[in-house]
Amino acid sequence: MQVFEIFSSFQGEGRRQGMRCCFLRLAGCNLGCRWCDTPDARAAAAGKELSSADILNRIEAMGTRYLCVTGGEPLLQMDELAPLLRELSARGYAIDIETNGTIPFCLVQPYASISMDVKCPSSGEQSDLTLLADIGSEDSVKYVVADNADLEYAYEQIRSHPVPGAIFISPVYGSDYAQIAETVMEWDLPVRLQLQLHKQIGVK
Incomplete structure (x- = not known):
């Protein structure tokens, strides 16, 4: 797989916000979002080719049983990713996958919770909204919002x-949070407002 980095930090978003986490960031993305946190990981060539065994060993060395797979867009490497997640799940890992909502994710749902980032207008991109039908109770959906158009x-x-999963409204870093x-x-909707913890405390 093309791996951009593997590192340990705190989960800054989602249902497990604040937990110590091992991050597997894969290289390559099919979008060019305005608010991308990691533009350096967009190109597949930015990654280093690692075998599943190498990745597994590096994850195990982090010493935590919570893994977040992110990118780039990790589901672009579905063929290699799915077997790795199956093995990690069998070893007792809790796994989240952050995806931009353009690639079907049913193949990995038996092993991981999906966090689908629905692209709002200010991002300059669009997600496949039909994929929302596959979000389960253990999954979540995130809307990154910068302005009133995004909120609408x-x-x-x-x-x-x-x-049935959790829904998060995540203000763009530096936007008007208040x-x-x-x-x-004012909304009568089952949503949670969430700031990006990792940016607030200044860690990766």
């Missing part, structure tokens, strides 16, 4: 595509 878009999609919070407070 998120509101309409949440209303028209209900999911204004976004005030708007979300």
Whole structure:
């Protein structure tokens, strides 16, 4: 697999926010989002080719049984990723996958919780909203919002595509958090407002 980095930090987002976590960041992405946290990982060539055995050994050396697979877009490497996740799940790992919502994820749902990032207008990209039908109770959906147009878009999609999993509204780092919070407070929707913890405390 093309691996950009493997590192240990705190989970900054999602249902396991604040937990110590091993991150497996794969290289290569099929989008070019304006708010990308890791633009250096977009190109597959930015990664280093590692075997599944090498990746497994590095993950085990981190000493935590919680893994987040991110990117880039990790599901671009589905053929190699799915068997690795199956093995890690069998070894007792809790696994999250962060995906941009453009690639079907059913093959990995038996082994991992999906965190689907639905792209809002300010990102400059679009997700495949039909994939929301596959979000389960252990999965989650995230809307990264920068302005009122993003909030209006998120509101309409949440209303028209209900999911059993958790729904997060995540303000873009440095945006007007108070204004976004005030708007979300007015919604009668089952959402959680969430700031990116890792950016607040200044870690990767």
